[in-house]
Every structure is written in structure tokens, then in C-alpha cells.
Amino acid sequence: MVSRSSVFAVNSVVNPGQPMNASNSVGIVETKYFTFAQDEPLVLDSGETLGPITLAYETYGRLNANRSNAILISHALSGDAHAAGYHTPDDQDPGWWDDCIGPGKAFDTHKYFVICANVIGGCKGSTGPSSINPKTGKPYGLGFPVVTIGDMVRAQRHLIDFLGIDKLLAIAGGSMGGMQVLQWTVSYPDRVQAALPLATTARHSPMLIAFSEVGRQAIYADPNWNGGDYYDGPRPNAGLAVARMVGHITYLSETSMHQKFGRRLQARERYGYDFSTDFAIEGYLRYKGNRFTERFDANSYLYVTKAMDYFDLSDGQGSLAAAFLNSARITYLVVSFTSDWLYPTYHSKELVSALTAVGADVSFCNLQSTWGHDAFLLEVDTMTNLITNFIGRITSDYHIPLPIAESASDSR
């Protein structure tokens, strides 16, 4: 998924980020690390085991006295634990969902204790293919076991245990984050009060798998990839950049491309009749692709896309509804966007139908937007409204007390 800050590099339509000293920013934050499965490794869906496991995570706000106001945010494909605030005073870019996390924002850190953790298989501090394999003293590379969305959630549950939280008030996320939200409600239905799966699906479609595969093939085809063993030498940046370009196309819509780029030329008056960058859209994709290689690991891209491709909650259940049989007591807010052709509205409708069939309390909105899949990050005003009202209702239905402002910090 596109990070919010990088969108602004090219896109001036959206408001610039809030300065870090703004009253609605969580300010300077720090990534923390939690290591578990040292003695007993985690058994993965594949049957393989993994341990020890480190999760990078950040928290914002305070826990209330009975630890009932925690909200877990799940990130998308290229996201990380840094969901809000800034790491240093001269940091230019806030966390990836800073628009929605902070004092007075959708996930109001005055009221809620917000947690975000990097997924396993990732490359932003949690254990993944670029981590050192303790058995060899070298990076795992392709020796890292293939993980699933279920495994990511299993690892997050250990973190939630460690934080002393019995039941999450809510869990929210878009795209792959939405898959983790759904997986949580199926794997640990008793530990979630409310769920907000946004712009997502209950099973990865063949088209989504196809796009994943094109991205992976671009990485395999880069000679620097070297079967995943490249940590001592040049990195497969060309392949990873192409993978990211394909991704970016799928996050936009034809309308948003028309609006942002049209057929405008990039820094020239007329066609070059050569193969340098003619069009603004080409320049955008090249820029995005190259920037991505500075912050993401190619092997992680393989593992995380594979995890999404395996995601199918109905697998082995007979029907999607059967998967949710034990989740009927969770309150859901499902959101899709009219121009999202990557996770089209009917994916969300299928999910809502299954939840309705088991009698779950499910609200569903299909929001008008021209932004394509990116809309879940960009339609900030509407999302803020929806999320604020929805979580506000859960808070009052279940009498969730606010944290006491002056109490000694309960957060770890």
C-alpha cells in the first residue's frame, strides 16, 4: 500500500501533513520491540516453525484502568509499525495513518490506546527474510518460512497478551490490514469487540494473485536477486521497483490518473520520440518505484504478497458464513469505495452477506470516491466521521471508561 506521506510528494490535491507540534499530533514517538518464541517456536500454518520472533510496534495514548480501550491498527502490504507521529524533531513525514490517529482524530488518542505492529515477514523491525537467522548467523533469505495472514495475526496475539490486554476494543485496517482484521475476528473472536475491515476482501481473487505474481516475477527476473541471497551484494532494486510500479497502478483508478496526470508531459514541451520519460505518469511510477527500493526489502515483498495470496477465510469451511460462525458477537463496520477496482465493492458485499447470515451486527458503507484503492487513506473527512461515530457507539454500548489523563503511564 502507498504510504500516505509519499502520496503528497506528487499529489498536491490533498492537504499537506500536519506539523508535529499541532495539537492533534501524537508528537514524537518511538518504535518498541517485543521478542517471544525464544524457547518454544511459533508453529506456522505451513507446519514450519519460527522462533525467536521480534515484533516492532508503536503505541499512542493510554490504557484505561481496566485495559479495555485498546485499538489495534493493522497495516497494508508496504506499511509498518509507524502509524502516527514523528520519530525525530526534524522528521518530515509522519506515520502512514497520521491523518486518522491522534488527539481528536478518528482513532482519538485522548480516548483510546492505539497499537500498531509490523507484520512478520516484513522488513521494518519485525522478524522477516532480511533478519538474521540465529542458526546460521546470516539473513534468512528464502530460508525464512512462508507465512500467512493467520501467522501474522497469531504473532500479534502474543504482543496483545504481553501488553496485558484481554479484549481489544477494536481492530482496524485497510487492504491487507483488513485481511488481518477479519482473520483476528475468526481466530480470536472472544478477544475483539469491534472490527473495521476497510477496502478489503475475505479471499484474495485470481486477479489479485495475478498482480502479486507479476510483482514477484519482476523480482525473480532481476539478476541481483540471486535466489533471495543478495544481502552481501547489490540489491534487486530494478525488480522491486517494477513490482512497486505495478502495485501503484492498481491502487489508483483511471479517473484519478486522469485527474493527477492526464496525458501531461514530464519536464518537456513535446514528445521526445525516444525512451526517456515522456509522460508525467511514467515519471510518477519511476519515482515511486525507486523510492520504494530505499525502504523495502525485495524478499519481504515476495513473502508478504504470498501471504495475501493464500488468504481465503472460506478455505476448508464450506462457505464464508461458516468461517464467521463464532464471530457473530463482534460488531463490524465494513467499508468499500466505488472506484476501488482492486478490492471491488462486491468483495465487501460478499463479506457483509456472510456476516448477515450468521446474525452479526454489521454495518456497511460503499463510499463514493474517485481515488481507487488508495481512497481508504485519502478520504480522510468521511472516514473520520464514520470511524469516530462507530467507535463512539461501541464505547457507549459497552461502557468503556476513558483513560485518566494524569495517571502514571500504563503503556509499555
Added chain:
Amino acid sequence: MNDAREIYAGLRADLRAVADLIQPNERVLDLGCGDGTLLRCLMDTRHIIGRGVELSEAGVLACVRQGVTVRQGDLNLELRDYPDKSFDTVILSYTLPYLNDPAFIIKDMLRVGRRAIVSFPNWGYWRSRLSLLLTGRMPRAPIDPQPWDSAPRARPLTVGDFTDLCARHKFRIASQICLQGAQRVPVRFDTNLRATTAIFELH
């Protein structure tokens, strides 16, 4: 409880009449629930468990703002997802003239709910009849009248049409309410002439 009473008093007359039919703690599904006002009122005054279906984004956002559970979608497609007898009451207020297949929807309402409550504007109202007879112009809806070219596309019906439909499809009419404007008037042989709004409880 004062607040709840005020909300009830502020309801549109036809919605108030529908609300009067709801027992405490019922499970209620409102098809075409708009901004969720009826469900919110029933949640506050009757402690019902409410669910809504609404087509418009504005309506859905308003429902969520009011803390009402709502699904955005076309009730022709959404109703089938609900399990048999999963509600006590399924409400269809003022939406009947806009349905493609009203008998199919009512049948499914009675599958999903123990009973159905259907309200609609009655074009059989005597003023509507007279307006066509005397002016030669199509009668406007007795509720929220608009010229024919700007009114939402609807298939006007009368109380007589509706009771015929019920007889044809064997929907049992358990009770009936007749409104003239905001006033409730007794149900009699000439209801089709006197009602601007008719409300039927079907089993």
C-alpha cells in the same frame, strides 16, 4: 425517559403510527431506513435491536452517526441474506411504490420476520381522484406532492390495489391504520377514499 418521549413526539405521523405497533425488545429490520430516525427512536423508547438497509450514502452516514446498524445497498438484493425468522418485525415505510416486484419483497419480508409492516401513500384518496377527474392532470402523491416530471419514479397504488395484492398472494392482513394527513382516522369501508397514508400489518 423524557428525551425518548420527545423523540417519539417529534416523529413523522406515519412513523409514529408504525412505532406504536412495536413491542419492547423486538428485533426490527427497517428496509429503506433513511437516516435511521425510526430505528433510533425505537432503540431509545422500546429497547429494540434494530437493523437498517439504506441505498443512499447520506442516509447510511447519518445512521452510523446515530449509532444505528445499517447496510448500504438495494433491498431487492440485500433482503435475501437474512436468515428465516431472524426478526420479529420487518418494516417497509413509503418504499412500496418504488419496488420492481413488491409481492416478492413482501413475501421475503414475511420469511425474514414474524410479521411485516408496510406503509404507503394512498393515491385512492378522494382529492387525488377528483384532481384527475376535474382537472385532467395526473394526481400528485397525497404525501409530499410533486409535479409528475420531478417526482421520483414511482408506481402509484391505492388501498384497494394493495388489498387485492394481499388477497392474490395470500398475505394475511392482521391490522390496518388509516392516516389523513397527520390525523389517525378509523378504518372503515371507505378507507380507500379517506386515507392519505395506509399502514398494514401482515402475517
